[in-house]
Amino acid sequence: MGKYRILIKSMIFTMIFLIVLSVTNTYFAYHHPVTRNKIDQIFKVEEKADIVIIGNSHADRSFNPYIIDNILGTESIVLATPGQNLKQTYFLLEEVFNNRGAELIVLEMFSFIHAVPEKISTDNEHAFNNYRDIANEIPVSLLKLEMVTSLVKPESVMELMIPIVNSHELWKDLDKIKSNVTYKFDPNSKGSVSLLKRSMPQENADQYRNDDYFHEYKTTEDNKEWFKKIVELINNNDAHIITVMAPIFSEFAVKSNYFELIDRNKAYILDQGIDYFDMNEETRIAEYNFNFMDEEAYKNDKINSNQHLSNQGSYEATRAILPKIAEYMGIDNYFWNENEYDFDSYLNSIEKKGKILIVGYFNKDKKEIPSEAFEGIEKLGMNLEKIKNNSSGFNVRYYNDNGVDVKQYFTEEKLDADFKEHPVLSELELPFDLKINNLNNKSMVINVDGKMYNTARDGLMILVYDIEKQKIVDKAFFDLTESLIRFMWY
Secondary structure (H helix, E strand, C coil), rough: HHHHHHHHHHHHHHHHHHHHHHHHHHHHHCCCHHHHHHHHHHHHCCCCCCEEEECCCHHHHHHCCCHHHHHHCEEEEEEEEECCCHHHHHHHHHHHHHHHHEEEEEEEEEHHHHCCCCECCCCCCHHHHHHHHHHHHHHHHCHHHHHHHHHHHHHHHHHHHHHHHHCCHHHHCCHHHHHHHCCCCCCCCCCCCCCCCCCCCCHHHHHHHHHHCCCCCCCCCCHHHHHHHHHHHHCCCEEEEEEEEEECHHHHHCCCHHHHHHHHEEEEEHHHCEEEEEEEHCCCCCCCCCCCCCCCCHHHCCEHHCCEEEEEHHHHHHHHHHHHHHCCCCCCEEEEEECCCEEEHHHHCCCCCCEEEEEEECCCCCHHHHHHHHHHHHHCCHHHHHHHHEEEEEEEEECCCCCCEEEEEEEEECCEEEEECCCHHHHHHCCEEEEEECCCCCCCEEEEEEEEECCCCCCEEEEEEECCCCCEEEEEEECCCCCCHHHHCC
8 A cells, every 4th residue: 555655646746746847837937939939839729730831040031921821821830940950840840740730841951951960068058049949838748858858968958858947047037927927829920030121231242252261061961860750750640841942142152062962962852752942043032133231222132141031032932932832732723912912912901891900100210211101001091290200109990880980199208008098099999908008119019908919120010800709810010111011020
């Protein structure tokens, strides 16, 4: 009987320990907001994903899931994280297939031409933090233990398995704790953020073009082994895979062994029956035209720093990969609108009946707004002169059975509006709690029923609330001082 009592006590202790671990990890460990939204898409949505875009930052900066889903009518998720290697890719995909499943995996292959790192420790702070940001969002499980022990040295296993161990200093940060406690998953968010609003700085481009250097990429046997595991995992789960190499700045690629190496890799991948699409061979996206920092640079130049694409480059890379995705998804007919993602096209696409439009505006330095935006601003019912003369404001349009109720407010002071308490704004009688305010005078935050929307930059934020569904069903953000192309945000 004594043996059973010890066993029962051990089981109870283990259960309590796991519960405490789960709670402390959720509320006290460090959470990177972009990574958190991405990993949430694995565990907090039950429906099978149509498309998973995965890889390192090149995947994140090259393919826009909003455009893909808007045009194809699919549901895609992005699991691309900075510095992700093929080991991490494998384990993330295991979590996907264990929890949601997926039809198509779009695997960006930049990590394939970089050696898979050996197991690291906390001494390698940058790499360890990349691992930590992913591990902190994955629930405790045998799979997580397998992932962690494959990534880090033994002395660092506990710090990834139980991040509360090395996060105790955050317990004193009440704002950080509060943000974790009040955090709510936004199922409409892809977890992506694209803030590369300018082309490559001239000095960087000149260095790539003129300096005497040679960069050597490398595909190791470890790369190939983990790639085989990834392919086997996808095949075992009856999913499809497209491998793609995102554009690399052409002036850099020719001063490396890229094309020599990629020819061998391409043959290796195709021999396994895997579709491979090299955008550096089959597109001209990364041929830089050297218009630096002028008015046309943002619109025309495709490359940003560190071999990442700008917004315009991402737009074109997405357009290039779309036919292959459509083919695998069995979608024969779709329409690519050249202006699918610009300001006017977005406004025209909004179905207004039964909706409430919440529009927040923030421009702390009162930068000049391009005249091309004027018509769209007026379509939103916003006073153009007040937008020009004030640094922040908002507009709420309530499309109800009696027509359209509009409330708007602009100020040069710090914006802090609570629609329940405001003597004028409360007259709108919204079916949700709404607060709009400036965050440290750096950006605008719109709070709808306790859920915060923040783009962390100047611009125009649009939220579409469905009265029948009682939730935000669409959102968009435009940086009206730089371009009318829509930005992604988490």
